[in-house]
Amino acid sequence: MKAHVSVMGERLIDAQYQKSPIPVLRAARALRFMAVGEKLRLLATDPAAVADIREFCKNTGHALIAASEIKGVFSFSLKCLREEDA
DSSP states (O other): OOOOEEETTEEEEEETTOOTTHHHHHHHHHHHTSOTTOEEEEEEOOTHHHHHHHHHHHHHOOEEEEEEEETTEEEEEEEOOSOOOO
């Protein structure tokens, strides 16, 4: 499991090869400690992550600002829109 890395002003979580719901749980944990307006990039290879991330953003109020897939790797950009209780 790779640690959080900051790349060009956004945090990166590499959750490739981790099965659902691990990618969304890792994103949720990271967002709890982020300030409003900060961005998070999540990489995942489990196709279930697509629905998981969309539902997570819908239910928590965070924004899914971009989603793409290249050669089986799903990339999601999320923006923290509300502070969580840590």
